[in-house]
Amino acid sequence: MAEAQINHQDGRGGRKLLALPQWLTSEHPLPWLFPATAMLIIFGIYPVLYSLWLSFFKRNPATRVEKFDPSWNWSKLIADDRVWDAVVVTLTYTSVALIIQLVLGMLIALLLDSDRRGFGVLRALMTLPLVVPPAVTGMMFLLMYDGSFGVISHVLYDLGILSPNAPLLANGSTALLSVIIVDVWQWTPFMVLIMLAGLRALPKDPFEAAAIDGATDVQAFFRLTLPMMSKIIALAVLIRGIDLFRIYDYVKVMTDSGPGTATETLTAYTGTVYFKSADFPYASTVAIFTLLTVLVVANVFIKIFRVRF
Amino acid sequence: MASVNVEKLVKKYGDLEVLHSIDLDVEDGQFVVLLGPSGCGKSTLLRTIAGLESSTSGDISIGERNVNGMHPKDRNIAMVFQNYALYAHMKVRDNMAFSMHLNKTPAARIEERVNWAASILSLEPYLDRYPKELSGGQRQRVAMGRAIVRNPDVFLFDEPLSNLDAKLRVQMRTEIKELHKRLKTTTVYVTHDQIEAMTMADVVVIMRDGHIEQMGSPMEIYDNPANLFVAEFIGSPGMNLLAGKIVEDSGKMICRVGELDLPLPEQMNISAGQDVLYGIRPEHLIPSETGVKATINVVEPTGPETHLFCHMSGHDVCAVSRERMNWKADEVILVEPTLEYVHLFDAQTKEAIKRKT
Ligand SMILES: Nc1ncnc2c1ncn2[C@@H]1O[C@H](COP(=O)(O)OP(=O)(O)O)[C@@H](O)[C@H]1O
Ligand SMILES: [Mg+2]
Numbered sequence: 001m002a003e004a005q006i007n008h009q010d011g012r013g014g015r016k017l018l019a020l021p022q023w024l025t026s027e028h029p030l031p032w033l034f035p036a037t038a039m040l041i042i043f044g045i046y047p048v049l050y051s052l053w054l055s056f057f058k059r060n061p062a063t064r065v066e067k068f069d070p071s072w073n074w075s076k077l078i079a080d081d082r083v084w085d086a087v088v089v090t091l092t093y094t095s096v097a098l099i100i101q102l103v104l105g106m107l108i109a110l111l112l113d114s115d116r117r118g119f120g121v122l123r124a125l126m127t128l129p130l131v132v133p134p135a136v137t138g139m140m141f142l143l144m145y146d147g148s149f150g151v152i153s154h155v156l157y158d159l160g161i162l163s164p165n166a167p168l169l170a171n172g173s174t175a176l177l178s179v180i181i182v183d184v185w186q187w188t189p190f191m192v193l194i195m196l197a198g199l200r201a202l203p204k205d206p207f208e209a210a211a212i213d214g215a216t217d218v219q220a221f222f223r224l225t226l227p228m229m230s231k232i233i234a235l236a237v238l239i240r241g242i243d244l245f246r247i248y249d250y251v252k253v254m255t256d257s258g259p260g261t262a263t264e265t266l267t268a269y270t271g272t273v274y275f276k277s278a279d280f281p282y283a284s285t286v287a288i289f290t291l292l293t294v295l296v297v298a299n300v301f302i303k304i305f306r307v308r309f
Numbered sequence: 310m311a312s313v314n315v316e317k318l319v320k321k322y323g324d325l326e327v328l329h330s331i332d333l334d335v336e337d338g339q340f341v342v343l344l345g346p347s348g349c350g351k352s353t354l355l356r357t358i359a360g361l362e363s364s365t366s367g368d369i370s371i372g373e374r375n376v377n378g379m380h381p382k383d384r385n386i387a388m389v390f391q392n393y394a395l396y397a398h399m400k401v402r403d404n405m406a407f408s409m410h411l412n413k414t415p416a417a418r419i420e421e422r423v424n425w426a427a428s429i430l431s432l433e434p435y436l437d438r439y440p441k442e443l444s445g446g447q448r449q450r451v452a453m454g455r456a457i458v459r460n461p462d463v464f465l466f467d468e469p470l471s472n473l474d475a476k477l478r479v480q481m482r483t484e485i486k487e488l489h490k491r492l493k494t495t496t497v498y499v500t501h502d503q504i505e506a507m508t509m510a511d512v513v514v515i516m517r518d519g520h521i522e523q524m525g526s527p528m529e530i531y532d533n534p535a536n537l538f539v540a541e542f543i544g545s546p547g548m549n550l551l552a553g554k555i556v557e558d559s560g561k562m563i564c565r566v567g568e569l570d571l572p573l574p575e576q577m578n579i580s581a582g583q584d585v586l587y588g589i590r591p592e593h594l595i596p597s598e599t600g601v602k603a604t605i606n607v608v609e610p611t612g613p614e615t616h617l618f619c620h621m622s623g624h625d626v627c628a629v630s631r632e633r634m635n636w637k638a639d640e641v642i643l644v645e646p647t648l649e650y651v652h653l654f655d656a657q658t659k660e661a662i663k664r665k666t
Contacts, residue, residue, distance in 0.1 A: 203394075205390050205392060205393075205394030206394050206395070206396055206397070208359075208361050208381075208388075208390070208394065209388065209390065209394040209395075209396075209455070210396075210407070211360075211361065211380070211381040211382055212359060212360075212361075212381045212382070212384075212386060212387065212388045213382070213387075213407050213408035213411065213455070213459070214382040214408050214411045214412055215382060215407075215411055216382065219411060223407075224396065227398045228397070228398060230398075
């Protein structure tokens with residue numbers, strides 16, 4: 001705003017620094033908010049509302065006719081066991097991956113939080129997994145998990161942890177965990193980055209005061225570091241949690257929801273209903289339901305941990 | 310309580326030697342102030358005593374214990390930091406009780422100690438507040454409360470008052486002094502403020518560039534600065550210093566500064582022809598009937614006394630008078646140095662020239 005004013009004054013003074021049209025130097029908020037608002041409405045709000053609207057129609061797969069019947073899809077959803085299985089899978093996936101990434105992220109961040117030579121390079125190297133496209137990561141691990149030639153499977157065979165009769169991704173009890181490990185590999189660095197930013201911003205003095213007050217490093221971590229980082233940790237949990245909730249790529253690439261529906265998440269099921277059954281109204285219903293679930297879980301979290309932005 | 314002994318302490322940051330073989334003995338119950346300009350190594354020395362910095366070589370002992378390499382938590386010291394270093398997420402009460410929570414002191418005892426400290430520091434109304442809800446002075450008191458509840462062997466203060474406004478600083482100065490009178494805990498106090506040092510210390514330690522320049526009671530240091538640095542550093546307005554030469558004039562030694570002849574006390578260890586710096590504190594350069602001619606440049610009344618900034622044959626000097634005369638700028642007056650308070654410094658070595666005894 002200050003700059004805009006300066007331009008105005010210069011304009012009157014005769015020598016214009018920047019000859020901008022009036023509306024580009026406006027101090028009214030509307031012109032500035034317009035582009036972002038338009039984008040949000042077109043690509044965010046309209047599709048959601050349209051999906052909601054769609055969910056009130058009953059589609060006849062044979063005739064491909066959609067008939068207004070507000071309760072049809074929603075009662076179908078409540079009775080649909082696959083939805084509830086998907087809720088369980090999604091929540092399991094999200095919480096397990098989140099806890100591992102949180103703990104691992106914090107531990108690695110603590111190790112990398114140093115001003116000594118070389119640590120800057122280590123911090124940079126740490127972020128490498130983030131630049132791999134998730135679908136590529138999925139393919140990579142698909143090969144490494146492969147029962148006949150995958151390196152991970154073979155190491156596990158050799159260690160006697162895994163039997164060659166039950167390949168990781170084809171086994172209902174290991175498939176979900178195997179996908180979670182991929183997520184952990186790719187996204188822990190993100191957690192490390194957030195935690196490092198938090199750790200590096202912590203003031204030094206309270207820790208010195210605590211050392212003098214008699215705190216061991218472990219005590220200082222639990223009594224100072226954690227509480228002082230609580231806001232950042234909450235933020236990380238929220239960002240990563242919402243991200244995890246809409247997991248799609250790894251499942252799609254690696255197991256395609258299988259074996260059976262052992263790794264079928266809400267988004268994967270939505271995709272299946274939409275693309276395989278072409279039941280657009282019901283797919284919209286599951287999608288809206290997914291959105292509602294995220295909203296509820298996230299807000300409960302915000303309330304419990306009193307996160308403020 | 311305990312004494313603190315530092316012997317041949319050297320501290321290096323990489324190749325940079327910050328403390329050069331420091332020797333310092335603090336007796337049990339003493340209030341020692343480390344005074345020196347910014348960057349001279351005061352904090353480093355204090356933090357090395359605290360164990361927050363490791364020493365490169367030398368010995369530190371607290372009481373009878375050699376504490377080299379010991380973790381700060383095992384040294385039984387308490388420290389007050391310049392920017393308070395309070396635990397922002399804990400209430401005042403928990404800030405003060407933190408050390409006792411750590412060593413699992415029974416709750417009743419914690420309560421008792423915290424209330425005791427709070428009453429000494431008038432913090433009772435604030436025990437359930439968070440640090441951010443307190444003023445600077447109150448935060449400073451909480452930091453002190455956190456130090457005293459533990460009954461440590463030694464208190465370490467690192468410029469604890471520099472973030473406070475002038476009035477509060479004077480008040481807290483007195484409070485810290487009273488606290489020391491009451492608890493009699495050995496204290497090492499760092500400051501760059503000479504008034505703080507003069508008013509609070511039993512012993513002032515003057516530091517420069519990682520060396521100790523002089524140690525002694527405040528008045529000893531004020532009256533007998535060991536060298537030019539100490540002489541200039543202590544006192545405000547600072548000591549007048551005039552570069553001159555010793556000459557013998559009809560059997561008496563005098564100091565010739567330009568065309569001025571300044572009188573010298575008897576029995577100085579000097580010889581004719583020696584280059585010296587003639588030092589006289591403003592309050593010992595007094596306007597009088599006799600003496601040296603000076604032209605008043607600026608008159609600064611401070612209330613109890615008046616500072617007269619004068620030109621004295623090309624030199625700027627300051628004279629102080631407690632008389633209420635109506636001096637004016639450009640007035641020519643006579644000023645008389647009080648002989649017994651004249652200081653001489655060797656122009657080469659900058660060391661004080663002693664009197665013959
Ligand atoms: N961590 C450090 N690394 C390198 N040099 C330091 C460090 N801390 C202090 N110094 C240097 O040591 C000298 C003394 O610092 P310090 O003890 O803080 O001075 P003071 O407290 O007297 O102002 C300064 O020259 C400072 O630049
Ligand atoms: Mg300092």
